[in-house]
Amino acid sequence: MNFCAAPALQTSERTNAASGVQVLIKSVGGQLAAQPKPLARLHTEGTLAHEGIYDASVEAEQDLGLMRDAALAWRATGDDRYLKLVDRFLLAWSTTYQPSFDPIDETHFDAMILAYDLTASALPVKTRNVAAAFIAKLGNGYVARIDNEPRPLKGTYRNNWQSHRVKLIAMAAFTLDDRKLIDAAQRLFVEQIGNNIGPDGATVDFTERDALHYVTYDLEPLVAAALAARRHNRNWLTARADNGATLALALDWLAPYALGQKTHDEFVHSSVAFDAKRREAGVAGYAGQWEPKRASQLFHLAARLSGRYAPIALHLSPTPPAWLAVCLPVEAR
Structure with missing residues (x-):
């Protein structure tokens, strides 16, 4: 497993x-x-x-x-x-x-x-x-x-795209118990933490997109990768990159927004044209204030890494998605 x-x-x-x-x-x-x-x-x-x-x-x-x-x-x-x-x-x-x-x-x-x-x-x-x-x-x-790709990684090799790559690599690696692939997954996970998350916990995607939507989209696959590693006794939640960043630091950065202590108007200064296209098309979430419940699955996943995220998860939704409730019924302690 x-x-x-x-x-x-x-x-x-x-x-x-x-x-x-x-x-x-x-x-x-x-x-x-x-x-x-x-x-x-x-x-x-x-x-x-x-x-x-x-x-x-x-x-x-x-x-x-x-x-x-x-x-x-x-x-x-x-x-x-x-x-x-x-x-x-x-x-x-x-x-x-x-x-x-x-x-x-x-x-x-x-x-x-x-x-x-x-x-x-x-x-x-x-x-x-x-x-x-x-x-x-x-x-x-x-x-x-x-x-x-040449180093340092740039563009979609350091933003949310890379987080999704790392998730798929990690889940494949641990599922197959492939030692070489596991080593690559861990190396690329730590590299992404350093490339994507700043020492203050803010992600590259927040800077580029001016949207908490993309912070959540960035962190959810990294938490999933960390959960795959956790089943094999590897703690990626606190794995520290060269710049001092950790996945935990990024989750902590997002927490006040998830709890409603801070608010944010989404995509106001996004540098990506497709965000404006979606806003003009009326796609939900691409204009106006960020809705904290959009981070519900992220924090329910994170609560399986550390129990300290459970209060945030339960604040956002009293129950996790059904698949997660069955997959990992009990939050981490």
Whole structure:
């Protein structure tokens, strides 16, 4: 396991996860006969709804979350109907999708990696092998592309795009227990902390986009990467970069905004033209004051790294997303 708790929930965990399990069973139960609809390519980055293959990509991405939720439902109940769904969807996506190595388009493949991680030991050999090969191709491909970039890293190799790359690399590495990939993940995680987070905890994305939306989008994948490492007894929350920055420092920087002690008008001075395009199109969250609840999943994830983030998470939402409640039922102490 690279991320979630033990395969069979303990009695105390079953109690804590009960509501989440029921939500997942209700959500997945009506789709047990669903057939996967994999695409060879996904593309949503830099586009609006109804542009290009945006709509088709968003629809296809639902498969990734469904297989994760089915894997969690199987783990919680032992019902093989959920396992068969995961098997069907994993095989279809692993043999159809061709990685583009655009991390914004592919960030949702973390759900597919979790689905594999939760079920690998029970999958048919064919599915297990092709899924493992796909995950290895994804993780190693991202490492190769980052390592081909000149240092110091710039542009999308130090902003939120890189955080999403690091997440996918870390989750692939720990899921496959690939020592070389794990070492690369840790090296690139610390490098991203130093490149993206300043000594005061502010991120590069906040400077470029003038938006807490992108602070959250930047930190959530880094917290996910740290959770994958934590299952292997590595503490990335406080891993310190050369400039003194840590992931914890960035979460602490965001905390007063999440608690409503500070406010921020979003994207007012963004240097990215696409932000203005989305604002003009009326996309929610691209104008006006930042809504703290948008950081709910981030702090519920962070609460699994350190219990000191639990009060913030509960302030934002009394319950975590259903998948997280089942995956990691109890907050870190």
